[in-house]
Amino acid sequence: MHFFSYNVFAILSIFLIQVSKIACASSSSQNAITINNSVISNSWENLEIESTIDLLKSYTKQLVQLKVRNIGSTKNYFYYYPIESNLLDKIALYSAVKPFNLKSKKSLQSFHVEIDFFYLKIFIDGGISPNSILNFYLQLTFINNLKPFPEKIDLQDDTNILFNLLKYPYSPYTTNSYKFKIVGLAKEKEIKLIGKEDEYLNSLEDYKIGNSNEFKYNKEIKPFTYYPTSILYERKAPLPYVYNLKRDLWVSHYANSLSVEEYYELTNKAHELKKGFSRLEYIKSRLTMTPSFVLIALDVVLPKDFDGAYYYDKVGNVSTSRIVKDNHLILRPRYPLFGNWNYNFTIGWSLKLKDYVRRTNLVNSNDEYILKYNLLDGPSDCSVEKMELSIYLPENSKIIDIQSPIPYTSLVNSTENSFLDFKGHQKYTLVYNNLIDEFRSSQIIVKYKYDVNSYLLKPFLIGLYLFAGLILFRVFSK
The missing domain is CATH 2.60.40.1730 (tricorn interacting facor f3 domain)
Structure with a gap:
């Protein structure tokens, strides 16, 4: 009897394996795949990454457009996209799709995606030859990652939400160009976190495009560059x-x-x-x-x-x-x-x-x-x-x-x-x-x-029981 099968959408292919950090650590010799970061870093180059973060709802959606090149000497069949450890148990949706035509997103080819330790492992059918370029989209949705700040207020106080994000793409590959946009912000301001100083920029305002909520950085970003920050914005709606x-x-x-x-x-x-x-x-x-x-x-x-x-x-x-x-x-x-x-x-x-x-x-x-x-x-x-x-x-x-x-x-x-x-x-x-x-x-x-x-x-058994009951009633009523 077959109980576990999937309905394949036109634009979505998901295969979910929930792997916790503890489980991976305790069974790494048998089940978990040890990822060699040096090998990963030498396999791809991120030519362009464009990310759109949607904060209009009570959960967050992110659409990432990637243009990557195989810089290795052999065909590449996998692309790794890191996920922060504190977001692993909050993932509601993840998928990767390749448009047949970048100008028209109507025709899409879905990729198989797995969670491998702290990475989304994206399977590329047929692989990508050395020095070839691949364009694809990655869709991510997270729940329960918007926090009111401060937690307690009076009814007449302003209602603000604190959203944590990364200034740069946290990737095992070198990134040449990064651009991201945030939808749903109102009266926003950056809240800098105490910790390592940013060797690239001092604040998000330094690479903001005009008065919009779009940001762009054109210099090379090293692999595993990690600079978290937070944005405080107004939201007059429940969660x-x-x-x-x-x-x-x-x-x-x-x-x-x-x-x-x-x-x-x-x-x-x-x-x-x-x-x-x-x-x-x-x-x-x-x-x-x-x-x-x-x-x-x-x-x-x-x-x-x-x-x-x-x-x-x-x-x-x-x-x-x-x-x-x-x-x-x-x-x-x-x-x-x-x-x-x-x-x-x-x-x-x-x-x-x-x-x-x-x-x-x-x-x-x-x-x-x-x-x-x-x-x-x-x-x-x-x-x-x-x-x-x-x-x-x-x-x-x-x-x-x-x-x-x-x-x-x-x-x-x-x-x-x-x-x-x-x-x-x-x-x-x-x-x-x-x-x-x-x-x-x-x-x-x-x-x-x-x-x-x-x-x-x-109905036959019900009728049978009723008939038997009537017969018994007739017998004992005499």
């Missing part, structure tokens, strides 16, 4: 963060429905209150009608054909929700969420099964079905630390295959009893780490077998 999400998909052939239910454990990673909560101060701040770091509502994007949406928490049903734009469910928690305040809630909805489950088109396979549904729904501009996705298939069904668009860390099979079950629904739970709202465009595919005999068995 919603789901540290635990339990997502259930119930497949019912009898009701012809696909039921979705999600349980959230949510927090706000923005500023904490310095003096505690004051209702009067909060009402005064709300009267100004200005954007705030306080989380007062969530915009949950649902499938357009959803039906019967509900929303409740541990207290009971929450009526402060409404549907806008056909499929946007606006949820308002019972109380505003300031920094480090938590809220638990459950939402759910139903869908028509025929729109998401179909029979396979293979010959003599009328009993085989394919379920295809979104890997993630949920709030916009939100990241998820851990998600347990449970798929409940009909009683007596048999799983054939599960295809996931991204790797999962574990898969557990069990049974779950529901109404009038005898053996229980087949339950398959997949665990994912570090997800973002953009995974809503990804879909999980489940192939299973559910024949007519299994479909008719439950």
